[in-house]
Amino acid sequence: MNKSQAIELLGSFQHFCYRKNKIDDFRRAAKTIYGQEWDVELDSGQRMQFFCTICNKIMNHVKSMCDHNRSGSHLKNICTYKPRGVARKYLNLRDMLESTNAKAIGLQMVEEFYVPGKLYYKCILCGYHEKMEAMYNHVVGTEHTDKYIKMRVDCGTHIMSLKQREDLRTFIVNEEGIRITDIRQILGEKYFPYRWMLDSSD
Structure with a gap:
């Protein structure tokens, strides 16, 4: 999935957020645009939501994910994040x-x-x-x-x-x-x- 395809798919999130068969596609799109720290999960109502694995934050909308991705707290956490115990x-x-x-x-x-x-x-x-x-x-x-x-x-x-x-x-x-x-x-x-x-x- 390239960036153009990922952006287009994320733009349709509100229309497909209950389509569980698309969860892997939205997961790839989120990682492509916003980074490998993003995942997609299902909430209790079986609606897809974005999850920042570094900050342990859940986002229900693409705009919220975008805002969080640029926030000072997220950027600080990226700086100190050590995947699998390996410090950069x-x-x-x-x-x-x-x-x-x-x-x-x-x-x-x-x-x-x-x-x-x-x-x-x-x-x-x-x-x-x-x-x-x-x-x-x-x-x-x-x-x-x-x-x-x-x-x-x-x-x-x-x-x-x-x-x-x-x-x-x-x-x-x-x-x-x-x-x-x-x-x-x-x-x-x-x-x-x-x-x-x-x-x-x-």
Whole structure:
């Protein structure tokens, strides 16, 4: 099943959600578009529903699955998920973001400090600094995302709903792209923030 076929099939989900003979087709379609972590199960009424095996969440609609797939909590869980006990080792934050297909925004506001064997990160936008995995969680999370959205788009100061946040995130990604290559790398012992790194270990 290619992506075009998968998208077309998922578009018909509401019409066929009680057709149990199509469960394998919808399972393949969900995995093709949204990733191998998605499965399709039957609820107590024999209606198909989507299941995120990483987050242990059930979705009754394709739109809900799409929204969850882009949510900060799902992206964080993908980062820490270890299938069959095997941990993926990432080279740096760029590698982690590319490997998990995270739709992070405001990456040009992130600095990477590097000396051989050590990495440390700072988000200029939020004043946050931490090691790689924690910085990943930060840039896909709500605080950083909301702050960049409000800097980039006139959306008022109200608290955003999940849908508003994801719609605006998508708008910014479509406008700017995912600026992974704009993460600024700062090399050398002279600039490495050893004090920050020690503080973050406390």
